[in-house]
Amino acid sequence: MNINSYWNPILETLPRENLEKLQLKKFQRIFRWAYENSKYHHKLYNNVGIEPGDIKKFEDIRDVPKIEKSVMRVVQKKDPFPYGDMLCVPPDQVTEFHQTSGTTGQAVYQPDTWQDWEWWAESWAYVLYAQGYRAGQRVFFPFGYNVFIAFWAAHYGAEKLGCEVVPGGVLDTEARILKMKELGVEAFMATPTYVLAMADTAKNKLGLNLRKKLHVKRITVAGEPGGSIPATKKRMEDAWGAKVYDQIGATEIGAWSYECLYQSGLHVNEALFLVEIEDPTTGKLITEPGRKGVMVITALDRIAQPCIRFDSKDLVQWSPDKCDCGRTFRSIKGGVLGRIDDITKVKGVLLAPTAIEEVVRGIPDLSDEYEVLVTKKGETDDITLRVELIHSLNGSIEQIKAKLIQELRLKTNLGYNIEFHEYGTLPRYNNVKARRFKDLRHQEQ
Amino acid sequence: MTKEPIYNIDIMAEKIETIKKTAIELKNLSGDIQAVDRNVVRILASVKMLEINISDVATIKKRVKFN
Numbered sequence: 001m002n003i004n005s006y007w008n009p010i011l012e013t014l015p016r017e018n019l020e021k022l023q024l025k026k027f028q029r030i031f032r033w034a035y036e037n038s039k040y041h042h043k044l045y046n047n048v049g050i051e052p053g054d055i056k057k058f059e060d061i062r063d064v065p066k067i068e069k070s071v072m073r074v075v076q077k078k079d080p081f082p083y084g085d086m087l088c089v090p091p092d093q094v095t096e097f098h099q100t101s102g103t104t105g106q107a108v109y110q111p112d113t114w115q116d117w118e119w120w121a122e123s124w125a126y127v128l129y130a131q132g133y134r135a136g137q138r139v140f141f142p143f144g145y146n147v148f149i150a151f152w153a154a155h156y157g158a159e160k161l162g163c164e165v166v167p168g169g170v171l172d173t174e175a176r177i178l179k180m181k182e183l184g185v186e187a188f189m190a191t192p193t194y195v196l197a198m199a200d201t202a203k204n205k206l207g208l209n210l211r212k213k214l215h216v217k218r219i220t221v222a223g224e225p226g227g228s229i230p231a232t233k234k235r236m237e238d239a240w241g242a243k244v245y246d247q248i249g250a251t252e253i254g255a256w257s258y259e260c261l262y263q264s265g266l267h268v269n270e271a272l273f274l275v276e277i278e279d280p281t282t283g284k285l286i287t288e289p290g291r292k293g294v295m296v297i298t299a300l301d302r303i304a305q306p307c308i309r310f311d312s313k314d315l316v317q318w319s320p321d322k323c324d325c326g327r328t329f330r331s332i333k334g335g336v337l338g339r340i341d342d343i344t345k346v347k348g349v350l351l352a353p354t355a356i357e358e359v360v361r362g363i364p365d366l367s368d369e370y371e372v373l374v375t376k377k378g379e380t381d382d383i384t385l386r387v388e389l390i391h392s393l394n395g396s397i398e399q400i401k402a403k404l405i406q407e408l409r410l411k412t413n414l415g416y417n418i419e420f421h422e423y424g425t426l427p428r429y430n431n432v433k434a435r436r437f438k439d440l441r442h443q444e445q
Numbered sequence: 446m447t448k449e450p451i452y453n454i455d456i457m458a459e460k461i462e463t464i465k466k467t468a469i470e471l472k473n474l475s476g477d478i479q480a481v482d483r484n485v486v487r488i489l490a491s492v493k494m495l496e497i498n499i500s501d502v503a504t505i506k507k508r509v510k511f512n
Binding site for chain 2: 010021
């Protein structure tokens with residue numbers, strides 16, 4: 001690796017000791033900012049007796065109260081409309097409005113100042129530069145530019161790098177693919193679901209071989225776990241003949257994690273974010289690799305609505321592997337492994353929906369779509385997996401079924417009812433976050 | 446052998462501070478001309494990104510050798 005491999009070689013290769021000093025200094029600054037400029041934060045910290053001067057060493061950060069999304073929803077019902085008193089700037093300094101997708105409940109509104117928006121683009125610049133994006137490359141954005149953050153900041157991050165940005169806004173999927181072909185775009189960004197849906201449309205509606213007729217070299221995926229699920233990643237790479245890189249971010253946090261060219265886990269941008277991983281039961285800090293815990297995250301430079309010790313509910317684990325890229329930023333392994341509120345007990349067994357996706361997408365005779373329904377029959381939980389068969393089967397349905405049952409048992413330790421559906425009949429999730437896991441147990445009682 | 450670059454981040458930080466001061470001075474001179482004020486807001490946002498990338502580190506370490 002050389003200097004040209006990094007967006008900022010100073011920060012990205014800063015020795016750990018100095019990186020931690022920098023994080024502490026920045027935490028002290030954002031904490032003071034929130035304490036002095038938001039009524040909500042001032043009261044929250046006063047209630048537990050913590051003032052800015054109390055955070056003297058790294059361990060003191062652990063005493064700062066966490067904030068959950070559910071709390072943000074309550075706060076945003078207060079003045080000033082529509083953000084509530086977490087807001088740290090006068091409302092007339094807010095230049096950007098976005099909101100969360102609402103996947104886990106009522107959407108949360110996110111104000112950003114112009115500086116915050118510049119910061120969003122900066123955080124994406126780190127991501128894209130690490131993934132090989134450079135000035136002069138033509139990059140396509142096939143998403144609906146609307147109230148959801150989606151790839152808005154990635155658009156401006158790519159601009160910041162000097163890429164030529166092509167907004168694919170309201171075009172439909174076919175028009176987007178044809179525009180990408182016409183312009184010979186080198187890269188694009190989308191959710192894993194939409195990357196696969198585009199490939200499906202190209203093949204089945206346009207009769208287009210993406211590997212031969214387009215020149216896409218890299219795809220950045222975000223918004224769903226698929227980029228870190230090997231079988232899903234392979235499907236995307238096979239369909240497009242391109243490298244797929246994962247990225248993780250969130251509206252209320254920022255673009256905090258990304259794969260680099262070496263792809264040995266996802267780096268946490270520790271110059272801009274502080275990630276703590278906590279044991280879900282004891283709440284104790286996990287520092288060793290390979291132990292899953294809940295991520296608590298601080299955006300160290302975001303000012304309009306600070307994200308300080310945000311309890312993300314995302315399950316992550318530190319990676320045991322050292323990345324050869326030379327970055328001193330630590331990595332997480334496997335991306336977001338699930339959400340603490342998604343990991344559900346079925347028949348007494350903890351089930352993470354991502355494990356089912358890994359199995360389904362690993363069987364070539366099945367389409368990209370699937371649906372999981374958990375119901376209750378009397379006192380017993382029941383799981384049904386709905387899958388679609390592709391038209392040109394390599395094996396018999398019985399063989400596919402047997403393979404599914406065996407693999408699912410191996411990965412999830414559970415038995416499933418398998419339903420085969422005709423290709424194209426299960427719900428599609430173009431441009432919205434997929435909701436393939438449906439727990440109907442409470443609805444039936 | 447390729448020479449390893451050495452970044453003199455304290456001098457870079459000084460230059461960033463100068464840009465910031467100049468931008469604020471410009472705003473103070475604007476007489477509320479919005480075409481000046483709003484563009485200064487944008488300049489200062491970019492300056493903040495330079496501070497995040499360079500000046501913040503300057504307080505931790507004065508000279509950084511590329512690893």
